[in-house]
Amino acid sequence: MDGLTINQAAVTTGWSARMLRYIERVGLVAPARSASGYRLYGPPELQRLRTLRELLERFDLDLGEVGFALRLDREPELREEIQAWLLAQPVRPEHVTDSDWLRFEQDKHERLLSTAGPAANPSLIMETV
Amino acid sequence: MDGLTINQAAVTTGWSARMLRYIERVGLVAPARSASGYRLYGPPELQRLRTLRELLERFDLDLGEVGFALRLDREPELREEIQAWLLAQPVRPEHVTDSDWLRFEQDKHERLLSTAGPAANPSLIMETV
DNA sequence: CAAACCTTGACATGCTCGTGCTAAGGTCTG
DNA sequence: CAGACCTTAGCACGAGCATGTCAAGGTTTG
Numbered sequence A, B: 001m002d003g004l005t006i007n008q009a010a011v012t013t014g015w016s017a018r019m020l021r022y023i024e025r026v027g028l029v030a031p032a033r034s035a036s037g038y039r040l041y042g043p044p045e046l047q048r049l050r051t052l053r054e055l056l057e058r059f060d061l062d063l064g065e066v067g068f069a070l071r072l073d074r075e076p077e078l079r080e081e082i083q084a085w086l087l088a089q090p091v092r093p094e095h096v097t098d099s100d101w102l103r104f105e106q107d108k109h110e111r112l113l114s115t116a117g118p119a120a121n122p123s124l125i126m127e128t129v
Numbered sequence C: 001c002a003a004a005c006c007t008t009g010a011c012a013t014g015c016t017c018g019t020g021c022t023a024a025g026g027t028c029t030g
Numbered sequence D: 001c002a003g004a005c006c007t008t009a010g011c012a013c014g015a016g017c018a019t020g021t022c023a024a025g026g027t028t029t030g
Helices: A006-013 A017-026 A043-059 A063-074 A076-087 A098-107 B006-013 B017-026 B043-059 B063-074 B076-087 B098-107
Strands: none
Touching: A006 A017, A006 A043, A017 A043, A017 A063, A043 A063, A043 B076, A063 A076, A063 B063, A063 B076, A076 B043, A076 B063, B006 B017, B006 B043, B017 B043, B017 B063, B043 B063, B063 B076
């Protein structure tokens, strides 16, 4: 049989067999199948699985996010529309600082933030409505 | 006072005040603040909020996904690494069809899929490991 | 052919997201 | 100055994600 079966792949990649099926479902790594339906992981898939793990850890991503990046790749219209919306951003207001953003990102995983001094006194440059 | 307050903005955009705060926290639309800390939504913000709503509906996105797109924009390294990983995709295996992908996407919101005929007999072109 | 392994469900748990609502306390305006 | 409105913090809750595990049934192989 050509390629590792799911449990073998699990051992060498560090993912659980359960997660390998999940990852396949999300569309990120889909191994070939034997005539009888067994998943067969070849070297490329194994490599992808390992680098995927690194990717997630390094940038603190979840599978859904990588899956979304994949979707962006596949749907040009979606990518363009989102890009357009983001670019319409009239310039990030001064009071939304990088640390605000970072803090939000951290909060996702560290549920410990205690006090957060509110940044006051912004510029107030804005046309009337 | 220059700009709409949060509840006024809520009325004209269709979002709830609660959601406007949430959207700000996620980093998507951050209004200016009055000297005393009141949020002040000007025409650009109001417009962005309306188009955001359309964007989400049209592509069936959630705020987290748009937020992630924003992150991709701001973190070139992240964008490059993900792109690299996606491109390493040795060619989408034949048995992962577009309908598989679509079905997954749909499942996210329609919890009704009943039977799913398994696509059998893939090509089996794979080097040994 | 029996043991070991695979497949697709399905149930279960713990955590995050989207959202509403309430509380305690400033701010604005008639 | 009283009532209406804003601010942040926090509880609540249903829905979805990331995982594990178990069940019922094919496949491979010694």
